[in-house]
Amino acid sequence: MKLFKWSKLVLAASLLVVGFANAADYPERPITGIIAWGAGGGTDTVSRLTTPIAEKILKQSIVLANRTGATGAIAAQAVYSAKADGYTVMFHAENPQLYQVLGLSPLSYDEFEPVILSVQGSTVIVVHKDSPLKTYDDLIKAAKASPGKLSIGISGVGGQPWVTGTLLKKVEGVTFNPVAYDGDGPLVTAMLGKQLDVSGLAVGAATQYIKNGDLRALAIMKNSPNSSLPEIPYITKLNPAFNDVMKASGFFYGVYVKKGTPQPIIDKLTAAYKYALNDAKFVDYAKTNGLDVLGLTGKDARTFINTWRSQMSWLIYDAGAGKESPEKFGIPKPASK
């Protein structure tokens, strides 16, 4: 019996040693990077730009794969199902913070640890260049004239284009007919092919088409002008009623690991990606694509994503689009009103 106890102790000790060794040697083998959105979209590009720089710091390759669908919940599930050992890293946007309210998944960023919040971006409302809708007012008038008739491209319930539609419903009282695609890339295709009347797109994904004249930008969902599209009006300028909801606007891309990942491993990843964000190539990319570099880590990152969640969850719930009350998950109401 005594021997048994001893062996248990030895086992525990050795496990502990192995655990430490793992963290110290991390990363010993290639890391899997799961990108929650489709190739060619915003999340994808930022991930693929920063990762090779981070790889150099980590001295290990990060194999990136896109796992799309269900507003990124499939990717979140996949990373959640993997071990919390830092070998499965998630590249995701803001969406998981809305899963609970929308009844998409029981997961949220509470189940993940932010490695870094890379950038914050905005959505731009676009129409095809041949569209009769010339301005934001035209869009609202047309939508009021035929409620629920204009098709709006969304990337699944809870994605930014969908949030844009909900905001328009809340503030302007207009409704659209949502059509779901697999992210920014397919949405651009659908917009260029005139399949949709209007869509929200990430500024980064839409810029080249707007500058080339293929798509027309009506408004940017932000409370200040965007650096890459300075001539496009921002929404609070068009209608000050948006001031309240634009306090926590837009979307953000970040790098996450499953909760329970040893802190030394997270620190290593954070250091690598922090370095990547300062890379000249990346800074250049962010500038030309209208993204603000955030670089939030640790507690700052947690505060940011939680504030964002309270604002958006309650907004969606109050708009009648949520399946569950944010209260059920202990999401506090936004502090300032």
Add this chain to the structure above:
Amino acid sequence: MYTGLEGFLVPFMSITLVWWIGVGTFVGLYVGAIPGLSVTMAVSLLISFTFTWDVLPALAIMVGIYTGGVYGGARSGILLNIPGAPAAVASGFDGYPLAKMGLAGEAMGLSTTQSVIGDFFGIIILALFAPLIAQLALSFMPRDYFLLAFMGLFLVGSLSEGNMIKALVTAFIGILVGLIGMDPETGQGRMTFGSLPMLGGIHFVIVMIGTFGISEALVQLQTKVHPVKQQITRVTPRWDVIWDNMWLTFRASTIGVVVGALPGTGGDIAALMAYDHAKRTVKNPYPKPFGQGAYQGLIAPECACNAAIGGAFVPMMTLGIPGDSVTAVLIGALIIHGLRPGPMLMREQPEFFWFVVGSLVLANIFLYICGMTGIRMFSKIVEVPKPIIIPIIIVLTFVGGYSIQNSIADIYWMIGFGIVGYFMKRYAYPVAPLVLGVILSPIIDSNFRRGVQMTHGSVMGFFHEMTTNAIPLVLLAMMFLTLVVANAKVSAWVKQLLGKKP
């Protein structure tokens, strides 16, 4: 469009670029030949590998890998009846029977020449008609993708191997497997039985490797067939075989380019559709009927999946939209190098477009060289004793299967489908319709629902729109022709109905 034409010559002028394209093509051929190791993965890996390089050599090696990889998939399909890549599923249907007849060398030679011809066809279309094809790709609405994938289901008939009921059974299983996972719109789990790993669905390549690879290994372990002595005196295919089938080559390549250019479909569907087309239109295949060793059954898919490369570059270069999974990764690679393919790049740096065309041409020349020189060595694989070759295959499929999503659950699925595939083969159920179902059902599912959303939830409206637009009408007409004209029984019946009695 024709500005910056000088970019075409750039890859030919630099010895470094020629070298990297050659290396890429050579490596791609082997990556493609190993089941599960995909071109997409190879190119993704190269992004980090070439991160510090200049953009031109980085792109050169990726173009080489792409060209070599698409072609390489047919190798293992012909020699072992295990397709190395989804695009090569159809190449084994007749390629393997040819190898069993001792014609492996000639089959590989034919696959090489036809791949090169198909490739060139795709490149020419890319160079001359890119904006036109891109517009066609953009006009494809969800309902058209629905129809196209639905038309793909007709393939079940071609793959039935004589027993329609059995083929339908496996196709239905495939469709069901394709639906497993989260609903594309609502995120509800479907057929997941509350299990987390199943929520992500089952990757179609896993199903393919299982049903083709593992099951074939099991079947071959059981049956004691002595390896066929291969006639490797003849490697270059006979000129008359190529010449006789020029018209088929042209049609198959056209299918390849168009299907490849559509952002929602790629070389795998193109190759299957081309095989179906060949089987329905070629009256006298030789040396044996389809499925038993017909040159035509190898020519069509090989042309199509390689022509799809040029097709996939069309939307990528002109619109900045990927034509398939490889071009999606290529776009990512170029953005990392500060170039965003699309209309702006076409206007500001048109020579870049021509650089891509030039690299593709060069890669294609290397493809012919690498393809033709390796045949004698590859032919020996068929003659290797089973106890040696089969464990190697199994190990390779496991490595390949795991590497797709780095998921151990995928390995279990692969073994599971391997056992299912084994019993299907034992009881003469064709396995190809199962893979077909898995590939097509997500396309049908998501596009049907997208289309219905676009008609404001009206299913009638969805089908009504098909009759009032050009593309769905053309697709419907093609379906009608396939069903009626190409079917001897039905067309005889129609003739009788019209009073043309003998």
